[in-house]
Amino acid sequence: LPLCFSLLFSTVNPCCYIPCQHWGVCVRYAENKYECDCTHTGYYGENCTIPEFWTRVHHFFKPSPNVVHYILTHFRLLWDIINSTFLRDILMRLVLTVRSNLIPSPPTFNSKYSYLSWEAYYNVSYYTRLLPPVPKDCPTPLGVKGQDGLPDPELLVEKLLKRRTFRPDPQGSNLMFAFFAQHFTHQFFKTYNRMGVGFTKALAHGVDAGHIYGDNLERQLQLRLHKDGKLKYQLIDGDMYPPTVIDAPVKMSYPPGIPPEHQLAIGQEVFGLLPGLGMYATLWLREHNRVCDILKAAHPTWDDEQLFQTTRLIIIGETIRIVIEEYVQHLSGYMLQLKFDPTLLFKSSFQYGNRIALEFSQLYHWHPLMPDSFFISGDELTYPQFLFNTSVLTHYGIEKLVDAFSRQPAGQVGGGHNMNAVVTRVAVGAIKESRQLRIQPFNEYRKRFNLRPYTSFRDFSDDEEIATQLEELYGDIDALEFYPGLMLEKTRPGAIFGESMVEMGAPFSLKGLLGNPICSPDYWKPSTFGGKVGFDIVNSATLKKLVCLNTKTCPYVAFRVPTEAQIQNEEDSKGRTDEL
Numbered sequence: 088l089p090l091c092f093s094l095l096f097s098t099v100n101p102c103c104y105i106p107c108q109h110w111g112v113c114v115r116y117a118e119n120k121y122e123c124d125c126t127h128t129g130y131y132g133e134n135c136t137i138p139e140f141w142t143r144v145h146h147f148f149k150p151s152p153n154v155v156h157y158i159l160t161h162f163r164l165l166w167d168i169i170n171s172t173f174l175r176d177i178l179m180r181l182v183l184t185v186r187s188n189l190i191p192s193p194p195t196f197n198s199k200y201s202y203l204s205w206e207a208y209y210n211v212s213y214y215t216r217l218l219p220p221v222p223k224d225c226p227t228p229l230g231v232k233g234q235d236g237l238p239d240p241e242l243l244v245e246k247l248l249k250r251r252t253f254r255p256d257p258q259g260s261n262l263m264f265a266f267f268a269q270h271f272t273h274q275f276f277k278t279y280n281r282m283g284v285g286f287t288k289a290l291a292h293g294v295d296a297g298h299i300y301g302d303n304l305e306r307q308l309q310l311r312l313h314k315d316g317k318l319k320y321q322l323i324d325g326d327m328y329p330p331t332v333i334d335a336p337v338k339m340s341y342p343p344g345i346p347p348e349h350q351l352a353i354g355q356e357v358f359g360l361l362p363g364l365g366m367y368a369t370l371w372l373r374e375h376n377r378v379c380d381i382l383k384a385a386h387p388t389w390d391d392e393q394l395f396q397t398t399r400l401i402i403i404g405e406t407i408r409i410v411i412e413e414y415v416q417h418l419s420g421y422m423l424q425l426k427f428d429p430t431l432l433f434k435s436s437f438q439y440g441n442r443i444a445l446e447f448s449q450l451y452h453w454h455p456l457m458p459d460s461f462f463i464s465g466d467e468l469t470y471p472q473f474l475f476n477t478s479v480l481t482h483y484g485i486e487k488l489v490d491a492f493s494r495q496p497a498g499q500v501g502g503g504h505n506m507n508a509v510v511t512r513v514a515v516g517a518i519k520e521s522r523q524l525r526i527q528p529f530n531e532y533r534k535r536f537n538l539r540p541y542t543s544f545r546d547f548s549d550d551e552e553i554a555t556q557l558e559e560l561y562g563d564i565d566a567l568e569f570y571p572g573l574m575l576e577k578t579r580p581g582a583i584f585g586e587s588m589v590e591m592g593a594p595f596s597l598k599g600l601l602g603n604p605i606c607s608p609d610y611w612k613p614s615t616f617g618g619k620v621g622f623d624i625v626n627s628a629t630l631k632k633l634v635c636l637n638t639k640t641c642p643y644v645a646f647r648v649p650t651e652a653q654i655q656n657e658e659d660s661k662g663r664t665d666e667l
């Protein structure tokens with residue numbers, strides 16, 4: 088009876104209304120009294136809704152994200168000129184600062200602390216959070232909007248996310264891109280459910296190449312050769328591959344029954360899952376050992392430790408360059424030629440450092456990229472033949488895998504109905520996790536990233552079926568959840584996903600890349616990378632070099648499928664060699 092009584096008559100926590108706008112902080116005072124702290128937001132008033140004078144001016148001149156995106160992805164002639172002038176640097180600096188400014192640094196909240204605390208700052212086992220969790224004592228799971236219960240996650244995924252027929256990414260992304268995405272991000276997305284939800288095993292919170300070297304010193308020492316800075320390896324038909332776990336005894340996650348002599352020892356323990364990940368692991372292993380040789384030649388006096396440590400910094404630098412100049416370039420579709428140049432930020436108030444956010448991990452669940460089967464060198468491999476199959480990597484070899492993955496289209500991530508049944512349970516898991524962790528509604532994140540909240544499901548999606556079903560399932564657009572929102576939002580014309588994925592993903596991504604210590608003024612200099620020879624490697628790294636400096640023949644390698652013209656060209660030159 089007392090419980091009933093309190094439920095009937097207790098007042099609702101006023102912060103459940105999510106009343107504070109424009110990054111204002113909701114602080115509860117009495118049962119039903121709250122205050123918004125609007126300090127440094129550029130707004131004032133009870134709910135931080137009234138703009139200050141300069142905010143108004145700023146807003147008047149600020150173009151909408153969709154307009155900026157349109158300009159950046161059109162007018163080729165204009166960009167051809169800009170690319171080769173000082174304007175390229177100015178715009179690149181603007182991209183970096185505008186995006187990074189959306190990410191608090193030092194970080195703020197986490198899954199346990201919805202207010203600032205030393206523990207949230209200091210304990211790096213937590214993912215950070217951009218927006219605090221929805222308070223626990225609210226009338227509905229998302230505050231006050233929507234219904235008592237949320238839609239069944241299995242139903243949601245089945246009806247809206249599961250693939251009907253494969254829809255390729257209109258931007259032309261291929262499997263080389265998809266596996267790069269997965270390989271690269273799994274150095275900093277390592278959810279550690281054994282510790283609890285909202286925890287991570289990747290304590291460096293960024294691009295530390297822990298997927299190559301392991302996320303702790305003990306593992307790193309097992310993976311190292313302890314000679315010339317190199318990593319352990321095995322030779323198969325004269326080609327370098329990761330060692331087996333017999334030679335490098337580290338824990339790898341394989342299903343039971345796979346004998347140790349077939350288990351490859353890799354920095355990231357889950358990379359036995361897919362030959363695409365084994366392929367990138369092999370490429371980076373070869374690259375590490377190749378760079379070690381170059382550094383040793385330049386510094387004959389250096390010991391194993393210094394060769395290893397310096398090579399690791401070079402590998403991190405190469406990674407960041409490839410990610411910005413090729414991976415993000417491809418993903419963005421921008422005609423502005425992106426540039427990895429840390430000096431662009433040396434005169435701004437940019438903070439070096441990064442903390443991976445839970446929202447970033449949720450957002451990066453790009454499983455629709457995965458195709459229905461894998462085409463390699465004339466064979467078609469089904470999922471059961473591909474997953475955890477330890478012989479695919481060495482059976483085909485790196486060249487054939489790179490060539491095959493570079494030619495096979497990946498799926499469009501946004502727009503719904505494009506996730507292979509093999510991975511739908513991962514999406515169910517993401518939705519369940521987001522509920523346990525009380526992630527705020529999609530529209531609250533839209534506002535946090537200066538985007539207009541959607542006013543209806545029809546506004547959100549132009550697919551009649553998706554809009555109707557979401558309306559039935561959620562009832563209120565303000566109760567739509569974060570992850571389904573990102574995956575189901577209408578895509579931009581001809582693009583891999585919608586506005587929100589880009590506008591929310593890019594800030595996390597660029598902050599993580601440029602916040603790396605190697606980008607700071609005391610690190611970004613030749614001596615950090617073993618002198619000019621190492622700095623040059625960082626400054627000229629490309630995906631193509633990563634592959635072709637580490638293979639005997641150079642296959643077709645790119646983040647997008649070849650164009651008709653490229654294929655025609657290849658056939659022509661093949662014809663010519665045949666004639667010879």
Ligand code: HEM
Binds near residue numbers: 268
């Ligand atoms: C056939 C291919 C794939 C399979 C079988 C697969 C499977 C999985 C599984 C089982 C999990 C763990 C889920 C959980 O613990 O609840 C996971 C997590 C994840 N996957 Fe995939 N995945 C695949 C491809 C991809 C790709 C291409 C991406 C692209 C970026 C991706 C991104 C992620 C992310 C970001 C996580 C969260 C990781 C973490 O927080 O630890 N996955 N995936």
Ligand SMILES: *[C@@H]1O[C@H](CO)[C@@H](O)[C@H](O)[C@H]1NC(C)=O
Binds near residue numbers: 104105106133134
């Ligand atoms: C502030 O937000 C609360 C909760 O949403 C609302 O009831 C109140 O009317 C708002 N105050 C003003 C001045 O808009």
Ligand SMILES: *[C@@H]1O[C@H](CO)[C@@H](O)[C@H](O)[C@H]1NC(C)=O
Binds near residue numbers: 425
């Ligand atoms: C400018 O960059 C874009 C994107 O990389 C590219 O398509 C275009 O050809 C470049 N133009 C010049 C002159 O470099």
Ligand SMILES: *[C@@H]1O[C@H](CO)[C@@H](O)[C@H](O)[C@H]1NC(C)=O
Binds near residue numbers: 210211212213
């Ligand atoms: C971080 O917090 C978790 C959960 O409270 C705790 O188990 C762990 O020991 C903390 N880590 C450190 C380094 O204090």
Ligand SMILES: *[C@@H]1O[C@H](CO)[C@@H](O)[C@H](O)[C@H]1NC(C)=O
Binds near residue numbers: 472473479
């Ligand atoms: C593993 O891959 C090899 C080489 O492609 C293939 O012949 C074999 O059938 C696959 N194994 C399984 C269990 O599917």
